[in-house]
Amino acid sequence: MKKLENVKPRVYKFGAKTADGNSKMKNLLGGKGANLAEMSALGIPVPPGFTITTEVCTEYNALGEKAVIELIKQEVEQSVLNLESLLGSGFGDKDNPLLVSVRSGARVSMPGMMDTVLNLGINDEVVQGLAKKTNNEQFAWDSYRRFIQMYGGVVLGMKPETKEDIDPFEEIMDTLKAERGITLDTDFTVQDLKDLVQDFKVAVKTQTGHDFPTNPWDQLWGAIIAVFNSWNTDRAVYYRNMNGFPAEWGTAVNVQAMVYGNMGNNSGTGVCFTRDSGTGENVFNGEYLINAQGEDVVAGTRTPQQITKLGSVRWAELAKVDEEERAKNYPSLEELMPSVFKELNTYQEILEKHYRDMQDLEFTIQDGKLWILQTRSGKRTGAAMVKIAIDLVKEGIITEKEALLSVEPNKLQELLHPIFDPKAIRNAKVIAHGLPASPGAASGQIVFFADEASKYNNSILVRIETSPEDLEGMNLAKGILTARGGMTSHAAVVARGMGKCCVSGAGALRIDYKKRKLIVDNKEYHEGDWISLNGSTGDIYEGEVATMEAKLSGEFAELMTLVDKYAVMKVRANADNPADAKTARDFGAQGIGLTRTEHMFFEADRIKAMREMILSDTEEGRKKALEKLLPMQRTDFEEVLEVMEGLSVTIRLLDPPFHEFVPHQLVTQKALAKQMGISLDDVKNKVADLEEFNPMLGHRGCRLGNTYPEITEMQTRAIIEAALNLKAKGVICKPEIMIPLIGTVKEFDMQNDIIRTTANKIFEERKDSIAYSVGTMIEIPRATLVADLIAEKADFFSFGTNDLTQMTFGYSRDDAGKFLPIYIEKGILEHDPFEILDQEGVGQLVKIGTERGRSVKPNLEVGICGEHGGEPSSVEFCYKTGMNYVSCSPYRVPIARLVSAQASIKDTL
Template sequence: MDTRITSETALITPSAGILRARHGWRAKCLQRLIRMDLPVPRSFALPCETVSAIAAGRPLPVEDLRKVFDGGSGLVSVRPSAVMPEWGGPGTVLNVGINDALHAELSARMGAANADAIYLAFVQSYAINIARLDPDMFHHEGDGALSRALAAFEAEMDEPFPQDPARQLAEVLRSMARAWDGPTARLLRQAKGAPADAPLGLVIQEMALGLGPGLCGSGTIQFADPVTGTPRVTGRFRGQSHGTAVGAGAETLYLTRDERGPSLEDVSPETFADLIRFGIAARERLREEMLIEFVVTDGQVSVIDATRLARTSRAGVRIAVSLARDGVIPPEEALMRVEPRALADLLHHQVDPRAPRDLITRGINASPGAATGRIVLTAAAAQAANARGEPCILVRRETVPEDIRGMHASVAVLTERGGTTSHAAVIARGLGLPCIVGANGIRIDLRNRTLIAGGRELREGDEITIDGSSGEVLAGAAALLPPALDDNFTQLLAWADEAGGIGVRANADTPEDALVARRFEAQGIGLCRTEHMFFDGERLPAMREMIFADSPDDRRLALARILPMQREDFTRLFEIMAGLPVTIRLFDPPLHEFLPHDREGLRELAESMDMPLSDVTRRVDALSEFNPMLGMRGVRLGITMPEIYDMQARAIFEATVDASRKGDPVVPEIMIPLVSAMREVELVKTRIDAVASAVRNERRTEFTYKLGVMVETPRAALRAGDIAAHSAFLSFGTNDLTQMTYGLSRDDAGRFMGTYVSQGVYSEDPFHVLDQDGVGELLLTGAQRARRQSPHITISVCGEHGGNPESIAFCHDAGFDYVSCSPFRVPIARLAAAQSAIRGRLTGDFD
């Protein structure tokens, strides 16, 4: 920028050498464009502190402002320059400096119609945005519009329209500075992630008018598709002919040759070549895909601005990888440029951002992706629709374990209740299904088979689209983009693995989950929830028979039927993981989850069990608890009914022998859930060791295994030193640990969590982002005490926080060995782990 323009008061400063933090992103970008010798009009940058002083009432030095108009066209624009482009700012003001004298000069140079249009546009903008007059007074068009606008201004302000360009500029600067400092602007930028006191710089730039003889006009050009990221020149050019009024009679040209009409490439190949050259230079020197705003005056191009190309997540990945492959940026920088959560958009179908949306209602975006299907209101209806080959969306008040089969048969899930770690959310993420929970604006009427949502009545069988990425429920079939698991995705994650960082495993309950985990290159299974294997229609009767057994011997008989099923599942898991670690959590949920509670379900159960309905009802009532998630579940069930864990241990060890004979050696990791005391571990360990000895003798084969604990209770975290004496590993189950630490139900917290976060009670939903101050302190305390007792013990996190980037960074910094998350969140975790390692190296905190 012009270094001759200086000011003793530092109101206007040249931008050569300025820092973005002081002058904002636009000034920094223009500075770089000038250093690249691109044809940028003379520009000046006001630093953020000056803009703040103007907003506070600091007087403006008119003589310095007058220097801005020396030479050139006599017109300038004023544009905002916040520190981050996404923070926005006041609207750009054009044509500052136009007055009666300049209007006469422009009329002679480019015609009265063009000069009138420039003057009128500024009068209207100044009156409405700067003087804050009623917009309805300045909607003048046609002949004499300029005279009427000037007269309206004078009548309202009791003075003529200001003729001094310096005064005009001073008022524009003051208005923009105050607008940025206003309460509405503060709220808007806070919604975009900016601090309330974020600074603003302003850029004053001489205007290139794009009017006159020869080829004239203005436009934008970009060099990559903003949706897909593929290299493609697109944009627009609105040309002007000499003597044609601005905005009237203008011709819009395509940029590249196009059979639909004339293009800039055809009309002026030299101008088009200049734009391509500028775009290549900007990409290489600014190290980014840019959108360039330009003006053409008599065939000469002026670069007015260059901004980072707005892009979707999939485009962002492709662009970052392309820049790294071309040597513009190093791979580590490409990794840091991609938001880990953005990878979720590549794993699933997404609603095309270019397509129209018929919004019905919103909820919590619990599992990403998009799907279209017909509404079904029960798991049975979902299975029936799936059998007919009809895509369906399961809509429930909230899901329960019995709905898992229906979820498997659906393409998406929608629930009225729930939060980010509710049953529906956790299972949907594991299955890779789009899911929206906590959609309080819906009401399900099972009797009439209808769904009331957003004031509309939808019937079972109506088609809707679930956008699990945004939390929006759409009517009908929206246009979808396919997943983008291409070589760019693969390359980015390969670089992530090379960068190192904390290990990443998957939570996988079935062979299908394990296959997904291998596909996304998880380093093993960090949590296999064995209870999910029992909800299959063929296995549920055997499970219920075991629950209804009256004695340990009867239970063992029922468990004998389940044993081969468990052994088969574990064998398949071991074979799929091919020697990678597999952590199997012993049976955890309360038994009542496997039993029906409505009259129809109880009657069916009585019939299948060949028992009187009254006996079945009494048995179900006897198993009911006031708070089952804090009752007879986890290790408590394993100690009071030890034959359950005996059966599971035998199935694991027999599967270990079978799988090891076929392929890679298997060292199973057995995890005890819901531990609170060291004695619980001792009791379970004794029995599991006995089962292991029995299987070794029966199979005449040696094998090893690891026994560990799932730390889900605050007491287990506090007594981790004692527990570690009997454990090879500790894995923090942060879902239940958060629930117990806060005293919150993760299934019900969604009702008020939004209010709590908006009012600052919690900075984030603690079930979504790990509470580092509270729950995090329990993790750090537990890990420290465990390692003091057993320095080589493995420490991990296997709750849903294991797929959250901020939580992964916490675990990395704490020195944990790995995190485990849903299979479809493994890529997100791999990238987040790499970013944590890179940040650690940059700050010197990571060796």
Template sequence: MAKYVYDFTEGNRNLKDLLGGKGANLAEMTNLGLPVPPGFTITADACRHYLAEGSLPDGLEQEVAGHLAALESTMGRKLGQADDPLLVSVRSGAKFSMPGMMETVLNIGLNDESVHGLAKQAGGNDRFAWDSYRRLIQMFGKTVLDIDGDLFEGALDRLKGRRQDTDLDAGELQQLVETYKGIVREQTGADFPADPREQMRLAVMAVFDSWNAPRAILYRRQERIPADLGTAVNIMAMVFGNYGDDSGTGVAFTRDPGSGQQGIYGDYLQNAQGEDVVAGIRNTIPLQDLERIDPSSYRELLAIMETLENHYRDLCDIEFTIERGKLWMLQTRVGKRTAAAAFRIATQLVDQGLITMDEAVTRVTGDQLAQLMFPRFDGGAEKKKIAKGMNASPGAAVGKAVFSSERAVELAEQGEDVILVRRETNPDDLAGMIAARGILTSRGGKTSHAAVVARGMGKTCVCGAEELEVLPAERRFVAPGGVEVSEGEVISIDGRTGEVFLGEVPVVPSAVVEYFEGAAEPADDLVKAVDRIMRHADGVRRLGVRANADTPDDAARARRFGAQGIGLCRTEHMFLGERRQLVEDLVLATTDEERQAALDALEPLQKSDFIGIFQAMDGVPVTIRLIDPPLHEFLPDLVELSIKAATQEATGKDRRLLSAVKRLHEQNPMLGLRGVRLGLVIPGLFAMQVKAIAQAAAEVPGARPEIMIPLVAAVQELESVREEAVKILAEAGVEALIGTMIEVPRAALTAGQIAEAAEFFSFGTNDLTQMAWGFSRDDVESSFFHRYLDLGIFGVSPFESIDREGVGRLIEIAVAEGRAARPDLHLGICGEHGGDPDSVHFCHDVGLDYVSCSPFRIPVARLEAGRAALADNESDTR
């Protein structure tokens, strides 16, 4: 039979697929001899079975019973034993960290009898026992019984008034337990379950169910975590941080997850359980204060942090509890960090001899690099500072203050920039956190829910701004000095300093962008770290990186950003503005003379364009796509002309235009007269462009033009254009590769034939995606993509990341058949997928020679190309 349960002594950190990240790391810490409470893990396999079949797998309950018996034997007491109870926690733990998105239930095993036994265990501490019991009913009620958590919070708030939770005495907490049991009875029609084993069984199933909770689904989509992984469940003997002031709980990082600087970072809360820290409901104290409160535990914790960082060779995130002076480790994982911290930490670990530069490149991502390229606040601008909190996640965010997740989503969908302002966030706020430009809370520290989730998403966040009185019901907050900010008023938050400003603060380019622009040598430690990693990535990558650029300015910027050529120069973009009339004249021409006049007017303009681009690129390849406009973009509007004609205001020219436009009008321009079809239908159009390219190349030493024929679906189309282009280039004495853009599914499926006439392929993945899926990007992204994402039909938009199974399969076919017909065929990609990290890895895997993307995405593509090569090398050595 399948094995579904593993004791902490049986696993290790390499079993994350099976035991989840939390279970694998608890096992690893147990193996290292660290103080971990005993327990066991129910595997993700059991969760997948439960979610698929709607029931627990055969044999699971017997396995759990066996491991529970072993745990009871180790602890010397039984689960829920009336006079001396064993209590356990039931906690989720997926392969990838999903902070706060799934469920946890503490203090399983308490009931009306065992609560007295717990008080006896605690030396007669009745207050501790009743506090633990009310926490169980509250967490169990919300998590397992699906009762609105505000009902419990409201009862607690009414009882304590303006006091802290810790000010409630044993009698008041016992009264609260009865109130909570009444809420359960009223909401479910049944009593709170008193059987400890039934509590544990229901809690396990609730954790499994939480894998498909809306907030978990939303988080997975945001972080691109596969939906079919499921979660493991960890059952651990309880240790208590809420015994009194000699106990507590905390979260620690082996270095600062915000900046990457080495030091002691974390939060501690006396007389509390772990959920109190991450929920941010009570403001914590800095971890350094633990040295004064409990020197022995503090020294032991620092030693364990050093052990874990050296063992994992990375920043570690640690949860711990101190129970009456005894330190216990509840969790460790490789910690989430900001983009700046990721680059700094990677190079620091190289300098410490813990990792190699190859590993450093794999420790950072293109998405993190993109975050570092976001603007920052102008230090010299006039600002009105109204508060300061903790710098939880860096960045510069400006937007309208909103006080609920729902309002944040609503305004963001209307195109507004918003800052989500809360006392503290909880997992139910995830949709609003995603929609907002930044997050501001008045409670919580650097390890609160808001801080951890914001860092993971790369969102600007300021936490624990205690000076602010946040009044969500009134949709406003009050800052020192009587400053009031109501919903809709603009504020600015600086995640680097923790400052909060009234109004809009101007932003300036980031230091990383200035570095890529070549404005200065690397100065600060962050830019130096980026420089080291980028240089190494460039040294190991196989894929070339080119730019999509249509003007000399764009071309020059692309070169500064590290482009090794232009992979897509869209000539139709050169015909906008004042030149649009010339293209209109060409398309509507009815005689050879009219057509030639329009071509003669366009040719010198095109030549000048190409000279500027060749000069900017200074001897590297420039792939020029011949004109590929949806024809309607260059024609007068049919409706406007029709109205004008109907009102008798039209001139003779207008009527001729109307006749021509009607003749050329298309119901679906995306699939109409464009690309190679336009070049074949309008004599001289492509020839004019090729002449301009050849003449420009002849005048610019070292120019390396590559001529790309768009929208080819049959080799005969390409042959017709190629024949004329070859003659023009020969007459000019210019050498140029001639190839095509693969953007029609038929072209991919007949790539072997097309390669006989093409010296290169460039995959136009925007159109290839539209045609493979059968929908127009402009029409469908705002209409039904959101629903498709909700239903799981898309994990991510196919226009954002290559659809490997469909569009990717077409590319694989074209690569294989094209190279079989022409072994020296050059292969690239020029759709915007060329700057998407996952798509860059796909391009490396299928053997393309280069990717091409917009200038500002070039550094991302360079880094990801290096990471793809290193991932390939790692798989080769396995």
């Protein structure tokens, strides 16, 4: 291939206190490569090497192996020569060998997702030279067997395909250990290691049909290509999708001179954190192993030791090891190698101050000399994230604005919901996966029917899908599991509103209601069996797993105080009852953006009156039934309005189609027929009449109120009378009446006339009045286009982006789970549009509706009440659109508040 002229480098060198790149080049060099370059320039002892850019990975995916090797061959060869010059050794030199490591390095941390190869460049001749050069035959042959094992797995594909499969190299080692009566890799003799090398080579030839590559350059190109390939492994793709990282980012490749932690008892390797990643405590901590290489620390085959004496003592207390045994057998690095520890401690302080964030470091000690292999911003729990951000402000390291921008919004969920006990979850068996529909942890006994949720003290409601009829059971259950449905399915939306753990769309589940059993991978789980759900990850576990309540630290309150200082756009909550309203207010909600009145009708005494109203053939019959519902609704509204005293409460009039309220099971149909004094056939016929081909586009929303005005009259009376009753008690309330699903101005006008006529009638009856407003939910595309006409009459707009997304895309949000994952996998869609607002399409309709509405009413109040109101990127979009508020489920309020502040801060940068 012809060499391209005047193109920017594809390979960047680092080491010997100089570097071609820096930490600001993460998109090009990956996080690892950028930080290696930065540390080199800081004078930190980093083994020299070079980085092949992320753009080359993209070129590889487009052009293929041969073309990409040709593109970078000259730069890679020059970089290897530079390494040889710096270290005075030769790549492939049998007398003075240079070995390298080959590691991945995406622009964001993806721990454990991609591949690494160590000790590359060794072969039968080089191993002899390495043994002679280091005067350590044990080390040389141990490095050789490690290389074959890693290269075989990473490059040649000799990895177990499932958890049940045995790693061929581990099987060979286990056999030899059994023969020799030893347990640790460090117990192998030199002869054992030589035998392992030969046996490993035989295994490679047997499984791949080819000899193990002995040419160092062949090894290097194989490893580089393998790292590029690791960007698209199943686990890496899953991790990318889970975190929303685009496939086009690619990974860099870092080739670095080897330093050896396995040269004997004066060598070692470890990982450390500048602060506690679990709690955020400002305590240097970490683990190390003597006579080991980096992968050994995380592999779990040997128990690592603590870096600091304090950490070692704490570990001993947990492990029930007395102090004498600890000091003898498990000394800290601080005690065992005090000078090395002192140097490491100095570097961790330098790096944290330089990066102004908690750092995660990897290091190697080679024959008493310390090398830093990597630094990166450390992964941390939600609690640690908040504490570190606040502490760094107090320490004068970062500003308040920087602290707020450093907090990852979705990780706040960890502070708000129950979590699994970390000790218990380690041994839990995952039986299936679904969508993480509502965060938290739940453990309970299986029930298959909502009306049986109270059968056990702790129950998990398992359904193919849920419906509004299941509401009471959903509320009683500890967690909800469905086989169908996406992130905005009924189960998901209701669960989030309740703060209830939910896993939805677990397609591997087969549910047999008649036999009351759940089948997963041919294993049956029956009613009463224990299962556990992780609503934050979508994992479903067999059996009971202990949970614990998450604790809100004092720093969390401090963070929210900072949020209020900088946020401009307000955050309300979606809440249908006083308990949810109180939760929302406790989390700092500045009002309620959506109260769904239909959720109030499903309790046993109310559903009967609701069904009586629906099945009545006359206006008189409907009004009679509505009179029974009026005092119940009025009480509901009083309770919610009182909890939210002084704040706006938006109450949506009845929205779902009638068929959701009528009984579909024979036993409940018989009971209703008896209650109403009509025949069972009459009930069946009425239920059949209410069925619609596409109920989400049918007789619902304002169409119900305009067809049956008495429904709107009853609900308006309940709202206004509730507000007047509270006024009489001295409670200030601000009701906002929201008309759902309008598509034409006349639809709004008709409902508005009913509401205002009814309100004025009540004012005359009570000789008193209250301030209220009437607005609409914009959720039909046509409404966004005629928003200027609607705004002439409406007091406020609230965008219902769940339905707006459904109607704009033409996707049923309850059925889209069948194809959306495939669409995302194939790149047809970047995200699930029901989870993350589609800014290109649906978002433009929101913008149009907002702009046209305010063109005739500049001070028009505009908000959003769909589930997007709690999703970070969607909240930021709402800020940019100029909305007054977003509204979300109570447990997402702190997240939305934080994003509102972050958006305001970004706007000033």
